[in-house]
Amino acid sequence: MGPRMALALLSSLSPEELTAAVEGGQWQVLAQAPGVGRRTAERVVVELKGKLSKLVQPPAAPLRDDAISALVNLGYPSKQAADVVxxxxxxxxDWQLPDLLREALRRLVKDKALG
Known part of the structure; x- marks a missing residue:
């Protein structure tokens, strides 16, 4: 798959949708992208099956890890950051990262003021 093909697929599908289509062998979903026909979509499924699922992680773990990392980079101890998050x-x-960080900082500041 070349860069044009990758751009066509990713402009039509999210990474999660692309992974689900490839892992499910749903070449029809891929063929809906502009410039991607049946044979190309089938080839993409065959070549990428089993490879994309390793790249797309479940959302909860990265959210937690990203929030803890941000708090540690701001100077909070990792144990304290992990406990709050x-x-x-x-x-x-169903937190979004900015909201999660905002609330975590509120609690950390409040705990520091009380302690």
């Missing part, structure tokens, strides 16, 4: 993720699972 884990507590927030237990309370609400």
């Amino acid at each position: 884990s507590a927030l993720l237990r309370e609400k699972a």
Whole structure:
């Protein structure tokens, strides 16, 4: 697959949709991208099956890791950052990273003021 093919596929599908189509052998989904025909879509499925799923991670782990990393980079101890982020993720699972960081910082600042 060349760069034009990759751009055509990624302009039509999200990385998650592309991975699901390839892993599910759904060449029809890939063939809907501009410039991608049946034979090309089938070839993409054959060549990439089993390779893309390793690249697309589940969303919860990277969100947690990214939030902890950001807090550690701001100077908070990793254990304290991990505890706050884990507590927030237990309370609400569908955080966006900016909102999660904002709330984590509020709690960390509040705990520091109380302590």
